[in-house]
Amino acid sequence: MNRRNFLGAALAAGGLTPALSQRLIAAGEGIVSVPSTGSSFESSVRKRNLQIANSIQMCVFDTFGTLVDWRGSVIAEVEQLARDKGWNLDAEAFAVAWRANYGPSRNRVRTGELPWTKLDDLHRMTLDDLLVQFQIEGLTEEEKVHLNKVWHRLHPWPSVPGGLARLKTRYVLSPLSNGNVALLTNMAKFGGIPWDCVLGSDVVRHYKPDREMYMMPGEFFDIPPSAVMMVAAHAGDLDSAKSYGLRTAYVHRPLERGPNAPPWPLPEVGRFDFIATDFNDLASQLGL
Numbered sequence: 001m002n003r004r005n006f007l008g009a010a011l012a013a014g015g016l017t018p019a020l021s022q023r024l025i026a027a028g029e030g031i032v033s034v035p036s037t038g039s040s041f042e043s044s045v046r047k048r049n050l051q052i053a054n055s056i057q058m059c060v061f062d063t064f065g066t067l068v069d070w071r072g073s074v075i076a077e078v079e080q081l082a083r084d085k086g087w088n089l090d091a092e093a094f095a096v097a098w099r100a101n102y103g104p105s106r107n108r109v110r111t112g113e114l115p116w117t118k119l120d121d122l123h124r125m126t127l128d129d130l131l132v133q134f135q136i137e138g139l140t141e142e143e144k145v146h147l148n149k150v151w152h153r154l155h156p157w158p159s160v161p162g163g164l165a166r167l168k169t170r171y172v173l174s175p176l177s178n179g180n181v182a183l184l185t186n187m188a189k190f191g192g193i194p195w196d197c198v199l200g201s202d203v204v205r206h207y208k209p210d211r212e213m214y215m216m217p218g219e220f221f222d223i224p225p226s227a228v229m230m231v232a233a234h235a236g237d238l239d240s241a242k243s244y245g246l247r248t249a250y251v252h253r254p255l256e257r258g259p260n261a262p263p264w265p266l267p268e269v270g271r272f273d274f275i276a277t278d279f280n281d282l283a284s285q286l287g288l
Contacts, residue, residue, distance in 0.1 A: 052273055053286040055227060055257020056247055059167055060176035060199065060217050062232035063184065064102075065256040067175070068154035068191065072255075087136065092258075094134060095206045101126040106178060106207040116205045118180040124148045150214060152186035157253065160284075161192045166288045174199045174215060176230060177205050209240035231282065235267050242272070249274040249282055 004231045064070045078091040105122040108114045117125075126147050131139065139147070165174060174197045175184050181200035188195050199216055206212040225245035232238050233253035242248050250272045254263035267275065276282035 006129040049274075049285060050287060052247060056171060056229045056286075057223050057227040058152075058172040058174070058217055058221060059229045059231055059249075060174050062230075062234060062237050063175050063185060063187065064154070065253055066231065066233040066251060067160050067193065068156050068187065069255070070099065070151070070154050071258060073154040074098065074150050076138070077147075077153070081147065086106075088136060089136070094130060095282055097130055097133070098126055102178075110207050110210060116202075118202045119178055120148065120151075120180055120183055123151055149183075151188070152183050153190050154187055156191040156193060157278070159278035159280045160193065163283050164194050166280065166283035167286070168194055168196065170286075171229075172196045172221065174217060176208075177201065195247070208237060211244060214241050214244040214246060219237065229273070231266065235264070235271070238267075238272050248272040249276060251276050251278060251282060 033074040052226070053238050061067055070239070074095040075091045078089070078094050081087075082089040082091055102122075105126060106119070109122070123229075124144075127144065131137075131144075148219055167173060173195055175195065177184055178201045179187070181198050184198045184200050185194075187193065188198070199220065201207050201213065204212045204216050208214070215225065217223075218225045226247060229247035229249055230238055230241035231249045231251060232241075233251050233256060235250065236248060238248040249266050252266065252275070256264070269275075274282060274285055276285060
């Protein structure tokens, strides 16, 4: 789906008339690259975008699903391991089951059922259960450690390195992820992700949507929450960030749940500061 069709669907879902939607699409194509037709509506959109762009000092990012294709990456590695070992294994089911325990396992930490446990260790707990569930035997401890670190080797979506490089020319960039610092650092090295710093959940020993996570960037860099923009493909993450005063940008990832699954629904107009098709689109909307 190209940007014009994507935004048209988003705006229609928000209840705007087709004519007004087309005017907003034209104005939202980029605050620098698209020539103005002179309408007061387009002028106000450009002015608003520029004001927000100039007020932001730092962009922070969800990682799993937003920056990297966790699903495709994990399936590919598990498929290769199954071939090497001669297993009859449904790699997709294995990957999806591994990810399915992501929320429940970290919520056990958030509620106090478990003491602070970094995401690498939560992943390993889930992996050990999955090896039993899928009747996988014969892996050495070294092989289990390597498999568990597949989450360090997730491939970025195509626009990520280039789009982030554009954003980096103006803003401080960091993940704001439930991943731990080692995981996020290794992921960045593997995928060519150009962070300025790495803020992981183990820095404050909290998981999203805890307040401590969203306050961390501003507190570390001595800037107000409104100078930080959270970028994510998940509306709930952005809603939490917005509730604590952060700016918000939604990036559409229709393939996160696979080519045959319905994509996440588009957010309604006005819910977030920006809606973008990918990171290059977001950079253009910010005038970069």
